[in-house]
Amino acid sequence: MGIPTRNIQEYRDDPEAVSLHSTPEDYSYDDAPEISGLPPSYADSETGASSAPPTVRHIPPPSTRMDHNNEVMFSMGKPRVCDTQTLMDARYDMDPVYLEEGIRSFANTPPIPLVYIMGTHHETIKRGDKKERKQFTDFRIVLNLQRYLKNNFDEQDTTWMNLRTAENGEKTYRGSFMRKRAPGFKQDLEVGGPKPELREWCHRYCASSSSLRMFRLSRSVTGFDEAFLKNRIEGLIRSTGYRGHMSVTFPIEDKNVDLYTTNRINEWRLKKWVCWVFYLTFLWIFSWPYLFFATKRYSVVKAEWPFSTTDAHGNKRYTTVSEEQWFDKWHVGIRRLALERFQGEANEELLRDVIARPTDPPIPGTLRTGHAGIDNAVGLLTQGFQVASAISRGDNLVGRGLEGGWGYDT
Numbered sequence: 574m575g576i577p578t579r580n581i582q583e584y585r586d587d588p589e590a591v592s593l594h595s596t597p598e599d600y601s602y603d604d605a606p607e608i609s610g611l612p613p614s615y616a617d618s619e620t621g622a623s624s625a626p627p628t629v630r631h632i633p634p635p636s637t638r639m640d641h642n643n644e645v646m647f648s649m650g651k652p653r654v655c656d657t658q659t660l661m662d663a664r665y666d667m668d669p670v671y672l673e674e675g676i677r678s679f680a681n682t683p684p685i686p687l688v689y690i691m692g693t694h695h696e697t698i699k700r701g702d703k704k705e706r707k708q709f710t711d712f713r714i715v716l717n718l719q720r721y722l723k724n725n726f727d728e729q730d731t732t733w734m735n736l737r738t739a740e741n742g743e744k745t746y747r748g749s750f751m752r753k754r755a756p757g758f759k760q761d762l763e764v765g766g767p768k769p770e771l772r773e774w775c776h777r778y779c780a781s782s783s784s785l786r787m788f789r790l791s792r793s794v795t796g797f798d799e800a801f802l803k804n805r806i807e808g809l810i811r812s813t814g815y816r817g818h819m820s821v822t823f824p825i826e827d828k829n830v831d832l833y834t835t836n837r838i839n840e841w842r843l844k845k846w847v848c849w850v851f852y853l854t855f856l857w858i859f860s861w862p863y864l865f866f867a868t869k870r871y872s873v874v875k876a877e878w879p880f881s882t883t884d885a886h887g888n889k890r891y892t893t894v895s896e897e898q899w900f901d902k903w904h905v906g907i908r909r910l911a912l913e914r915f916q917g918e919a920n921e922e923l924l925r926d927v928i929a930r931p932t933d934p935p936i937p938g939t940l941r942t943g944h945a946g947i948d949n950a951v952g953l954l955t956q957g958f959q960v961a962s963a964i965s966r967g968d969n970l971v972g973r974g975l976e977g978g979w980g981y982d983t
Contacts, residue, residue, distance in 0.1 A: 631678040634660035638685065638826055641715040642917035651820065652689045656828040659843055663835040665788070669775040675832070676771060676790055680876035681731045683723065684792040685826035688716040690806060692911065694817035695982045711817050711937070711980045712911045715918040716903075721893045722794065722878045733882070733892055739873040741768045746789075746870035748781060774873050781869055785838060789872040790830040796881035796889075799823050802896050809904055810911050814936055817980030838864075909933055937979045 637655035639646075646653045665672045692711040697704050724730040739745045741755035755768070769777070778788050803821040810819060833839040841847045842864060851857045881891045889895075894902075906924035912934045919927075 631675040633679060633682060634658035634830055636827055645713070651822055652691060652824060654687065654824040654826045656824070656826055657831055658827055658829065659831045659833060661833050661835045661839060661843075665832050666786070666834045667779050669772070669779040672775040672779060672788070672832075673772055676775070676788075676874060677736065679790055679830050680734065680736050680792065680874075682792075682827075683719055683734070683878045684794060684828050686718045686722070686794045686797070686880075687824050687826065688714075688718060688802070688806070689822045689824055690714040690716075690810070690819075690907065690911070691821075692810065692815060692817045692819045692980060694980045697983060710916065711815070712914050713916040714907060714910050716907075717918065717920065718880075718899075721880065721899070724892055726893055733879050735877040735879070736771070737875055737877065738768060738770055738774060739875070746872040748777060748869050748871055750866050750868060750870065769873075771874055774871065778871050783867070783869040784834060784836055785864070785868045786834045787868055787870050788832040788874075789870070790832075790874050790876060791872065792825075792828055792830070792876045792878065794825060794880055795877050796879045796883070797823075798896050802900060805897075805900050805904070806907065809908055813908060813912055814978035815911070815980045816978040817982070903928075912936060 635658065637658055639654055646655075662675075665675060691713045693708050694711060695706055695708050697706050699705075720726055722733075724733050739747075741758045744752040744754055746752055747755065757766075778786065802823075806821050807819060833843065851860055879892060881889050881895070883889050903921075903924050906919070906927040909927050909930070910919055910924075914937060
């Protein structure tokens with residue numbers, strides 16, 4: 574995988590070729606040509622010869638992108654995505670030049686930053702003599718920001734990407750099972766030399782005698798004001814009367830690329846069914862400590878993709894648009910998707926279609942007939958049912974039903 578092959582023709586004797594062991598009697602020898610002292614001309618080379626090295630194409634690792642229309646994962650109560658790609662290629666294990674080219678090639682692909690907007694509420698459901706409290710999802714909107722990391726939206730432009738190696742005073746994996754600083758660097762005291770660059774780290778990795786190794790390329794998004802966008806989105810959805818629990822997070826897919834050495838143990842550890850066998854049989858109790866201490870990890874290379882940069886004078890320059898410009902462009906679509914209780918990934922084409930609609934959808938739980946009198950009557954009747962339901966449950970938050978809105982706990 575990833576190793577280019579060339580078709581080498583099988584050697585065969587040419588029956589018409591002149592043998593080096595026999596010379597025809599009538600062969601005439603010319604005098605030796607004059608030696609001019611100049612190297613032979615490249616024009617005298619054979620027509621099929623080429624001095625350019627063959628082009629090496631590094632196959633990118635498979636993406637870990639989730640189908641957000643059907644898949645949902647949570648960790649510590651927050652949405653989680655698959656952020657690490659894995660790849661094994663025997664040539665990466667021993668060829669530092671090939672490894673460096675591969676790292677630079679993978680770094681040219683930006684990560685996939687997401688805006689994950691989610692609203693939930695709890696309902697108390699009575700089943701016989703027991704009450705059960707369940708969580709319901711009101712909306713789940715996933716937005717992709719990857720194209721905003723390319724300068725002027727040019728897919729081929731990678732000029733803003735910054736590929737750097739870890740500083741000597743930074744704690745990270747440097748060919749060991751635990752994070753540490755470079756030798757000679759302790760806290761703020763620096764007595765060592767300059768930090769190793771990518772080429773040197775690739776040589777160190779390939780020169781290691783350990784059969785269990787892993788080289789990680791980290792791809793991050795810099796210069797992105799998450800707090801600003803979070804506050805604007807939360808305020809936008811609260812303005813619709815939403816009373817539920819809301820979270821706005823910014824997970825990143827394809828954040829890491831892990832290159833593992835090619836051997837049977839690493840092949841097994843990357844197979845999900847093998848991992849489940851070890852989990853269910855409790856063999857992980859023995860295998861996990863061994864893998865933890867035996868694997869030499871290198872996490873020293875980072876590809877930084879800026880959403881914006883700041884110069885020495887404090888002026889911001891955006892790769893494409895600012896956070897405020899992005900919000901102003903799509904906020905109508907986000908509000909309407911929330912009111913529609915949309916769940917899934919919303920691409921920009923979908924958002925444009927939603928924004929093009931003439932009006933906002935009705936607030937969930939209300940009826941819009943186009944006649945003001947009927948709509949008000951239905952609204953009052955709905956509130957009456959909500960209050961009666963709260964009283965029957967003994968809910969102390971009856972006033973919440975009179976406040977209006979939607980998505981609140983019951």
